[in-house]
Amino acid sequence: MKKLKNCVRGLTLTAIASSVLAALPAWAVEPFMLKDIRVEGLQRVEPGTVFASLPFRIGDTYSDDKGTAAIRALFGLGLFNDVRLQVNDDVLVVIVEERPTVADVSFSGVREFDKDALLASLRDVGLAEGRPFDKALADRAEQELKRQYINRSMYTTQVVTTVTPIDRNRVNLNFSVSEGDVAKIHEIRVVGNKAFAESTLRNLFDLDTGGWLSWYTKSDRYERSKLNADLESLRSYYLQRGYLDFKIDSTQVAISPDKEKMSVTINITEGERFVVSEVKLEGQYFGKEEDFKSLVEIEVGQAYNAEEVSRTIKNFTDFFGSFGYAFARVEAVPTIDRATNQVSFSLQAQPARRVYVRRINIEGNNRTRDEVIRREFRQLESSWYDSDRIRLSRDRVDRLGFFTEVSIGTEPVPGSNDQVDLTVTVVERPTGNLAIGAGYSQADKLSLIANINVENVFGTGNYVALDLNTSDYSRQFVLSTTDPYFTKDGVSRTFDAYYKTQQPYDAQGGDYTITTKGLGVKFGVPFTERDTVYFGIGGEKVEIEEGNELPEAYLGQDGTYIPATVGWTRDERDSALVPTTGRMQRFNTELGIGGDRRYAKLSYQFQQYIPLNKQYTLAFNTELGAGKGLGGDPFPVLRNFTGGGLGSVRGFDQGTLGPKSAVVGSTTGETVSIGGARKLVLNAEFIAPFPGAGNDRTLRWFGFVDAGNIYGEDESIDMSQLRSSVGFGISWISPIGPLRFAYAHPVRKFDGDKIQKFQFQIGTSF
CATH class of the missing domain: 3.10.20.310 (membrane protein fhac)
Structure with missing residues (x-):
């Protein structure tokens, strides 16, 4: 046994x-x-x-x-x-x-996808370098690759997997892909429509049957996610026009036997069109019914509009949130009378409980210190939840310009019925730039450049800039520092030191120079949440070295300037980088209080951003300027306003609008632009996201209309002398700085104007 x-x-x-x-x-x-x-x-x-x-x-x-x-x-x-x-x-x-271990994953024949994106998709199914391998895993990987291609309407794609054993019980994998042709949408049908033409409904869709830009937009490629978005657009279109019972019955997607053509058929039932007969309030409104009624956007007597209902509910919840009720529930309960095709709404409010903000958490700031973000917050910890202050705080953080995205989430505190935590999530952008090399621009031609520009030094929120530029027309050395919180109350301080030599842009072959050496200090005092007043003083020494093509107006303009500045800014925009709504106003006064020149220079700028929807924005810009000599002296020519080019009236050469001066010693009557003491510039832009930009909200295209001119000190602003242009362009907050390209066609021009239709710039918004 x-x-x-x-x-x-x-x-x-x-x-x-x-x-x-x-x-x-x-x-x-x-x-x-x-x-x-x-x-x-x-x-x-x-x-x-x-x-x-x-x-x-x-x-x-x-x-x-x-x-x-x-x-x-x-x-x-x-x-x-x-x-x-x-x-x-x-x-x-x-x-x-x-099991063998995957040593390497490679692809051949792949053109449609970035290989890193395919590796990421395979990683999701468990296949990656260093992981165990078996035949079942290879099969799943093949199916995943085919699925990725099907999402791009490439239904004939074939994938062959080659497994090559190597030493130490490892294998190399190669996926050989035969991509085949793209199946394109051949037809889109909407069936069941009566109130609106089929062509009108198809124009709502991003998917289409192809056009001259389809090679770029790929709008004729079927994607389920795009179709779902189009169906939602169709549903919203009807619900905004009174069709309360609208529904999509079915969607059929068919593919031809050769897998190269697709057709999409959408079957809908419109239902009847309903008109709003009444809107009433029910629930607890704390005696503020009249205030809430003023927030109602649902119009009695007009067609039912789902968007108006949504905006009204949001207005109510935001208003409840402004006095602490973060979890207020508001429902628009409809009562439908199908006999008369009318609908009434009862806005039922349940404020729930008033809550405190226990803690404010910050995420995503790998470089920026918490303090830089927290000091912009107007919602405080251990105080009542206030949606207005939270919204203001978000806008203030966004206007810092350090982040591409800023969002604030509200989370209940476990075990407490009257506390919430706020989580501020930011996505940082590069705020420093180091460049040593050569550059080229239309205005300055070839130049040697060396600059260090850091907007958020060591994450402190401070600004430091050191610029060295050696171009044909503008050579400069500038050192500038700004501490936005010089005091705990938010008073900012800026120091500037500079040495500049320059020639006007249109002085060709001239060898005279204007040298400016200066120092300055400026303080910014916040008077309200959105209003800042600036005070500053500086000193400049200007020297003019005479040479060829020197404008006669520059004679006698050298000397000492001691300007004092007082300015005011009110910024109500939602973002400093890519504003979509709000208003910005800026007023500045410069007074020559000492030195060799007495003068006053006033300037005012007004910007308004109007959102048409989540994607499109209208932007308006107005700039006014006026200068006057004091004590019997004329206004200094070197303080003149200039116009033309990007930042002014596009389509006209940089700085060439306005009065001109004869050239010293010229026998041909040659003149050059010198600017003027008065300025009027008007800009209007239609802004939209650039196709294919994805989540990069800083890459946008725009169409524009510009008008403006520069006038002399003794001239009145004559609207008949305005120059104007129309055009389009692209703007992008790139890693090397803000880029702006514009193509403009002058609509109104005069003899002697210098035209420059294509222009580009690294710099300002307008």
Whole structure:
């Protein structure tokens, strides 16, 4: 009997036999106490991984059930092709055969996708370098690659996987892809429409049957996500025009036998058009019913509009939030009278409970210090929740210009019914720029550039700039520093030191120079949340070295200037980088209080951004300027306003609008632009996201209309002398700075104007 027992212990237990073990009692092992456990066959897997998965330890009693459980646990790791157990003299030997490890994943024949994107998709199904490999995993990887191509309407794509074994039980994988042709949308049908033409409804869709830009927009490629978005646009279109019972019955997508053409058919039921008969308030409004009624955007007597209902609900919840009710529930309950096609709404409010903000958390600021963000917050911890202050805080953080995205989420505090936490999530953008090299622009031609420009030094929110520029027309050395919180109350301080030499842009071949050396200091005092008043003083020394093509107006303009400045800014925009709504006003006064020149210079700028929807924005810009000499002196020519080019009236050469001066010693009557003491510039832009920009909200295109001119000190602003242009352009907050390209066609021009239709700039918004 004893010999039989030892013989049975020497038998091998295999992984596949876990079920067989239960069916063959002749192989059964009598329970015994384990003296030792050994593992054989490991190459890359750590022994500790195996031991941790076993349901027993040395000294435990071993049984068939525990052996079966051990095999199942080891297979469950997904690391082994085979697992066997052997028992010899109370010692358990675990014999494993490891699955190969993926050493490299490569692709051939891939043109449609970036290979990193495909690697990421394969990683989601478990295939990646360093992970175990088996045939089932390769099959899943093939199906995932085909799915990615199907999402791009490439239904004929074929994928062949080649597995190449290499040393140390590793494999290289190559996916050979035959992409085939793209299946394009051949037809889109809307069936069941009566109130609106089919062509009108199809124009709502991003998907279409192709056009001259389809090679770029790929709008003729079927994607389920795009179709869902188009269906939502269709539904919104009807619901905004009174069709309360509108529904989409079905959507059929058919593909031709050759898998190259697709047709989409959308079946709809419009229903009847309903008119709003009444809007009433129900629930708890804390005696502020009249205030809430003023927020109602649902118009009685007009067609039902789902968007107006949504905006009204948002207005109500925001108003409740402004006095602490963060979780107020507002429902617009309709009562439908189908006999008269009328609908009335009951706005039912349940304010729930008033809550405090326990804590404000900040996420995403890897470089920017928490303090820089927190000091912009007007919603304080341990105070009542106030949606107005939270919205203001978000806008203030966004206007810092350090982040491409700023959002604030509200989360209930577990175990508390009157507290919430706010989570501020930011996405930082590069705020520093180091450049050493050469540059080229239309205004300055070839130049050597060296600059360090950091808007958020060491994450402190401070600004430091050091610029060295050696161009044909403008050479400068500028050092500037700004501390936005020079005092705890938010008073900013800016120091400037500069040395500049320049020539006017249109002085060709001239060898005279204007040298300006200066120092200045400016303080910004916040008077309200959105209003800042600036005070500053500086000193300049201007020297003019006469030479060829020197304008006569520049004679006698050298000397000492001591300007004092007083300015005011009110910024109500939602963002400093890419504003879509709000208003910005800026007024500045510069007074020559000392030195060789007495003068006054006033300027005013007004910007208004009007959102048409989430994507499109109208922007308006107005700039006015006036200068006057004091004490009987004329206004200094070197303080003149200039116009033309980007930032002014596009389509006209940079700085060439306005009065001109004769050139010293010219016998041909040559004149050059010198600007003027009065300025009027008007700009209007239609702004939209650039096709294919994805989540980059800083890349946009725009169409524009510009008008403006520069006038002399003794001239009145004559509207008949305005220059104007129309055009389009692209703006982008790129890693190297704000880029702006514009093509303009002058609509109103006069003899002698210098035209420049294509212009580009790294700099300002308008």
